[in-house]
Amino acid sequence: xxxxxxxxxxxxxxxxxxxxxxxxxxxxxxxxxxxxxxxxxxxxxxxxxxxxxxxxxxxxxxxxxxxxxxxxxxxxxxxxxxxxxxxxxxxxxxxxxxxxxxxxxxxxxxxxxxxxxxxxxxxxxxxxxxxxxxxxxxxxxxxxxxxxxxxxxxxxxxxxxxxxxxxxxxxxxxxxxxxxxxxxxxxxxxxxxxxxxxxxxxxxxxxxxxxxxxxxxxxxxxxxxxxxxxxxxxxxxxxxxxxxxxxxxxxxxxxxxxxxxxxxxxxxxxxxxxxxxxxxxxxxxxxxxxxxxxxxxxxxxxxxxxxxxxxxxxxxxxxxxxxxxxx
Amino acid sequence: xxxxxxxxxxxxxxxxxxxxxxxxxxxxxxxxxxxxxxxxxxxxxxxxxxxxxxxxxxxxxxxxxxxxxxxxxxxxxxxxxxxxxxxxxxxxxxxxxxxxxxxxxxxxxxxxxxxxxxxxxxxxxxxxxxxxxxxxxxxxxxxxxxxxxxxxxxxxxxxxxxxxxxxxxxxxxxxxxxxxxxxxxxxxxxxxxxxxxxxxxxxxxxxxxxxxxxxxxxxxxxxxxxxxxxxxxxxxxxxxxxxxxxxxxxxxxxxxxxxxxxxxxxxxxxxxxxxxxxxxxxxxxxxxxxxxxxxxxxxxxxxxxxxxxxxxxxxxxxxxxxxxxxx
Numbered sequence: 245x246x247x248x249x250x251x252x253x254x255x256x257x258x259x260x261x262x263x264x265x266x267x268x269x270x271x272x273x274x275x276x277x278x279x280x281x282x283x284x285x286x287x288x289x290x291x292x293x294x295x296x297x298x299x300x301x302x303x304x305x306x307x308x309x310x311x312x313x314x315x316x317x318x319x320x321x322x323x324x325x326x327x328x329x330x331x332x333x334x335x336x337x338x339x340x341x342x343x344x345x346x347x348x349x350x351x352x353x354x355x356x357x358x359x360x361x362x363x364x365x366x367x368x369x370x371x372x373x374x375x376x377x378x379x380x381x382x383x384x385x386x387x388x389x390x391x392x393x394x395x396x397x398x399x400x401x402x403x404x405x406x407x408x409x410x411x412x413x414x415x416x417x418x419x420x421x422x423x424x425x426x427x428x429x430x431x432x433x434x435x436x437x438x439x440x441x442x443x444x445x446x447x448x449x450x451x452x453x454x455x456x457x458x459x460x461x462x463x464x465x466x467x468x469x470x471x472x473x474x475x476x477x478x479x480x481x482x483x484x485x486x487x488x489x490x491x492x493x494x495x496x497x498x499x500x501x502x503x504x505x506x507x508x509x510x511x512x513x514x515x516x517x518x519x520x521x522x523x524x525x526x527x528x529x530x531x532x533x534x535x536x537x538x539x540x541x542x543x544x545x546x547x548x549x550x551x552x553x554x555x556x557x558x559x560x561x562x563x564x565x566x567x568x569x570x571x
Numbered sequence: 572x573x574x575x576x577x578x579x580x581x582x583x584x585x586x587x588x589x590x591x592x593x594x595x596x597x598x599x600x601x602x603x604x605x606x607x608x609x610x611x612x613x614x615x616x617x618x619x620x621x622x623x624x625x626x627x628x629x630x631x632x633x634x635x636x637x638x639x640x641x642x643x644x645x646x647x648x649x650x651x652x653x654x655x656x657x658x659x660x661x662x663x664x665x666x667x668x669x670x671x672x673x674x675x676x677x678x679x680x681x682x683x684x685x686x687x688x689x690x691x692x693x694x695x696x697x698x699x700x701x702x703x704x705x706x707x708x709x710x711x712x713x714x715x716x717x718x719x720x721x722x723x724x725x726x727x728x729x730x731x732x733x734x735x736x737x738x739x740x741x742x743x744x745x746x747x748x749x750x751x752x753x754x755x756x757x758x759x760x761x762x763x764x765x766x767x768x769x770x771x772x773x774x775x776x777x778x779x780x781x782x783x784x785x786x787x788x789x790x791x792x793x794x795x796x797x798x799x800x801x802x803x804x805x806x807x808x809x810x811x812x813x814x815x816x817x818x819x820x821x822x823x824x825x826x827x828x829x830x831x832x833x834x835x836x837x838x839x840x841x842x843x844x845x846x847x848x849x850x851x852x853x854x855x856x857x858x859x860x861x862x863x864x865x866x867x868x869x870x871x872x873x874x875x876x877x878x879x880x881x882x883x884x885x886x887x888x889x890x891x892x893x894x895x896x897x898x
Binding site (some may be wrong): 270271273274304325328329347349351352354355356358359360363366370373374377378381383384385388389391392393395396 | 597598600601652656674675678679681682683685686687689690693697700701704705708709711712715716718719720722724822
């Protein structure tokens with residue numbers, strides 16, 4: 245997005261400097277994987293939000309650069325460990341750290357990355373450190389809790405939509421809120437304004453995750469980076485699956501149960517049949533309604549921000565673009 | 572130690588409150604293992620050192636209670652993850668977290684514990700937080716680096732005594748220095764005084780670890796909590812093994828190589844023969860000399876402390892008691 249080009253440039257430089265520092269640190273067995281996972285890139289939405297949050301309240305985004313770095317390092321730590329937990333072979337199309345090196349390396353290097361995120365944060369203005377640290381650590385705990393809930397769901401028979409929203413709020417959404425909130429703290433925004441920008445980010449995050457579940461099933465095969473229906477094959481308890489169970493009649497429930505537990509069915513067939521039930525139950529519409537609900541809450545909080553109107557509009561456009569993608 | 576009874580009482584109360592908070596947190600799958608590993612106890616030397624470091628410089632030890640908690644939580648995080656890395660079945664005579672629950676639980680619960688340590692630290696006087704955070708994070712990174720070096724040594728053909736001292740300095744000793752140093756920070760000690768108390772703790776830590784290696788081979792079977800010779804069976808690159816290689820003549824080197832790589836020899840026989848070479852090379856004396864060297868450095872730093880002489884003597888007695896044990 246053109247309006248954010250200067251922030252993106254600032255961020256790019258800081259991330260490159262961080263990588264350079266990691267590349268020259270020893271023992272390399274611990275530091276190389278850190279640099280590797282950061283180098284896989286991604287859109288760096290979270291640290292960008294931190295700079296945006298600072299800029300929004302009229303401060304020099306440079307004030308928030310170490311908070312932005314902390315958020316990016318933390319996010320990469322969580323990816324490195326989540327990939328171990330999920331035994332994921334690929335991350336952003338590349339081999340995961342534990343596959344490329346080992347689980348032990350991913351464990352220890354991830355630990356180091358988490359500590360590095362706190363070191364980055366501590367380069368901020370000392371007066372701001374306790375407040376930043378408070379929001380950052382609270383969020384970090386919630387992300388761990390969200391990951392644990394997600395793991396718990398694998399063995400739960402009955403997961404409600406409410407449970408699911410709580411899980412994605414912790415696992416994904418609060419870090420978006422925190423990213424913006426830390427920027428607001430760096431810009432000396434009031435507690436109330438911090439709260440609004442945090443809630444904006446959080447609800448965008450919830451909407452994003454729900455739409456991500458929709459995308460997994462309904463994306464355009466050609467434009468989607470990964471396999472359509474991947475969540476169905478992995479038996480993941482997504483919004484669509486949980487919603488479909490809530491909407492299904494008796495025979496649809498039976499069919500879902502059968503498809504969910506069947507070991508024999510072909511992947512392509514399973515995707516086709518589960519998608520058919522999703523269509524019958526109109527769960528896609530339920531999901532989109534739920535996502536819209538959270539988008540609306542987010543926009544309400546955006547409306548409460550005492551900031552330059554053009555900056556607010558830029559943030560709105562940025563968030564809505566994030567939510568649109570290829571769904 | 573009688574002189575520290577009030578500090579031990581203060582610490583006990585804080586740890587119990589922390590455990591209580593963990594026990595009532597959800598999801599329990601993540602919090603139960605945190606409370607479990609903290610409940611395994613141990614001597615809580617590190618957080619006690621934090622309170623001692625604060626008391627030493629004439630401040631109310633209550634000032635350092637959250638730093639002490641942070642140190643204790645961090646130490647337990649590192650134990651939880653180290654046990655995964657080492658595939659250890661037992662910790663302080665009880666089942667390790669990854670054995671009792673799973674590796675995934677130990678990974679995630681450990682991550683949570685690390686974040687919790689930062690949350691504890693952030694309850695300190697806000698003015699002190701950046702300085703505490705700096706020492707704490709620097710130390711945390713070093714502990715990870717030390718653990719990585721230890722893992723690297725498993726596959727290195729040639730590990731020098733110097734490499735070994737660097738490894739134990741990072742893996743074990745700096746946390747003792749940091750524990751005291753954080754106490755000193757809380758007590759408003761000068762940078763120079765912080766440095767002296769940190770170096771005191773660090774060198775006591777190095778001496779402690781070297782003597783721990785000696786103890787593994789030369790402890791009194793009856794009084795030692797674990798199997799004598801455990802390090803020999805595990806082929807651990809201890810001070811004794813590395814020192815023996817440096818002191819050994821050609822035939823002793825060959826014999827050590829043979830014993831080290833042999834798959835067939837009985838455990839009791841291996842312990843007997845390796846110990847015989849240790850005796851021939853007088854490596855125990857080398858180790859004790861090295862430990863004494865670090866104890867002397869520690870005491871020199873203690874001598875530089877501008878603190879009440881009786882408090883300095885108490886700390887000296889406490890440290891020397893730690894080093895004596897049953898070696």
